[in-house]
Amino acid sequence: MNTTTPAAAGGAFLLGGDRRVNRLGFGAMRLALGGSVRDPDAAVAVLRRAVELGVNHIDTAGFYGNGDLRSHELIRRALSPYPDDLVIATKVGPILEGGFLPTGEAGAGQLRGLVEEDLRRLGQDHLDLVYLRVSGTxxxxxxxRFAALAELRREGLIRHLGVSNVDAAQLAEARAVAPVAAVQNRLHLGGDGSGERGVPALCERAGIAFVPYFPLGGGRHSIETPRLAGVAARHGASTAQIALAWLLATSPVTLPIPGTSSLDHLEENVAAAALRLTDGDLAALA
Known part of the structure; x- marks a missing residue:
């Protein structure tokens, strides 16, 4: 792994005990949903530039797509044959019909088909990391359902397992079935804390990766505050960069995955890996 790239400035994490990734990753959702890009060539350029910058943890899902823009296919077109150090994480669980909003959840017997579809679409013989995404009820x-994924892991179709949108009890239930390498829950600087549900601290104690989705609010929640603006001004940085630096500072197991469909925003996000917040900054942001 190239340790001189911009993404490497944020440090690395040993995912599942055997896959070393730079802590600042990339979320592919906005390439296919909610972003400004409508050109597959532009999406491919963003993915390739992310890898050039040292990003080697890309998060996707089979249900990220709109028309000709489908995140799995964009990733395969841009990056296959895949670099040896690249970890592609995907999610299974929601059932979607004709749109992005889930209409239900896959049962245990349906998960094999979803995993096999992800393998086919990504062009892989195994998946690095598969999250079971639950409704949050x-x-x-x-x-x-997690046991069904654990069986696929024993068969070699999945390397590591994760859970998403879970509370502490659900994380414990999953860990009683099989090792959990990562948890993907909502967490960002503008949140009220309800999305954390005590899970980040549990992950840190257990050495489990905590992967915040919507690390910049996801367009649904504002992260902007006067205190954030003040910290950004002191560092000569954008508020988004400070928000990402704050996530990196919260715990050594935190792996933010900001997504964008813009090359300029990608460069800005990855540059946040080099920011170092002071104790005073962190106190102001608390």
Missing amino acids: PGESLGE
């Missing part, structure tokens, strides 16, 4: 059991 309190008390929802995930054990049977």
